[in-house]
Amino acid sequence: QVQLQESGPGLVKPSETLSLTCNVSGYSISSGYYWGWIRQFPGKGLEWIGNIYHSGRTHYSPSLKSRVTISVDTSKNQFSLRLTSVTAADTAVFYCVRLNGFCSSGNCYYYHFYGLDVWGQGTTVTVSS
Amino acid sequence: AIQLTQSPSSLSASVGDRVTITCRASQGISSALAWYQQKPGKPPKFLIYDVSNLESGVPSRFSGSGSGTDFTLTISSLQPEDFATYYCQQFNNFQLTFGGGTKVEIK
Numbered sequence: 001q002v003q004l005q006e007s008g009p010g011l012v013k014p015s016e017t018l019s020l021t022c023n024v025s026g027y028s029i030s031s032g033y034y035w036g037w038i039r040q041f042p043g044k045g046l047e048w049i050g051n052i053y054h055s056g057r058t059h060y061s062p063s064l065k066s067r068v069t070i071s072v073d074t075s076k077n078q079f080s081l082r083l084t085s086v087t088a089a090d091t092a093v094f095y096c097v098r099l100n101g102f103c104s105s106g107n108c109y110y111y112h113f114y115g116l117d118v119w120g121q122g123t124t125v126t127v128s129s
Numbered sequence: 130a131i132q133l134t135q136s137p138s139s140l141s142a143s144v145g146d147r148v149t150i151t152c153r154a155s156q157g158i159s160s161a162l163a164w165y166q167q168k169p170g171k172p173p174k175f176l177i178y179d180v181s182n183l184e185s186g187v188p189s190r191f192s193g194s195g196s197g198t199d200f201t202l203t204i205s206s207l208q209p210e211d212f213a214t215y216y217c218q219q220f221n222n223f224q225l226t227f228g229g230g231t232k233v234e235i236k
Binding site for chain 1: 130161163172173174175177179184216220223225227228
């Protein structure tokens with residue numbers, strides 16, 4: 001059974017960098033799928049942050065692209081999120097997810113997406129001094 | 130970016146009711162449209178992929194339909210465990226967006 005577990009500080013000061021890691025168990029990241037980060041603001045909807053493939057290929061939300069870096073460590077079977085220059089508006093529950101689908105080209109340039117079929121339990125990050 | 134607008138934002142219904150939730154895209158999208166159910170304090174649960182295909186284990190009272198810009202999630206006979214918030218989500222060129230959510234409450 002595939003499981004995802006987020007870890008990282010629950011409190012970050014304004015202007016600093018938020019760093020989270022997602023540990024994947026029950027499946028090798030190197031075997032395939034895209035992996036990603038989603039956040040949910042208090043009492044509100046869901047926002048996509050970005051995706052990564054085991055090759056290191058990334059895609060980011062245009063609204064966050066200047067502040068976000070997602071990386072992967074296949075040796076540890078985990079991937080990570082860095083969000084710089086945080087403000088109170090970044091306070092949210094952060095989820096790591098698996099993007100179920102398949103590559104329809106050799107370099108995975110095209111991905112047939114099914115859905116976000118595995119979610120971590122989520123970790124609350126509060127931005128406050 | 131493609132925007133998804135869900136309606137209604139909330140609804141009240143009784144056990145046994147037929148419930149329909151609409152998701153409208155700002156432009157035509159492919160079949161990469163999914164639906165999720167979320168209960169308080171839990172991550173979303175994957176329900177439907179490719180517009181109308183049920184994820185394994187999802188009860189058959191859930192169904193999805195639509196094409197182009199208009200999509201629907203239908204619960205044929207609402208059960209007590211179905212009271213939750215539902216989200217649509219699309220994937221296009223590796224960019225994802227979610228609808229704003231529809232909260233299904235007990236009447």
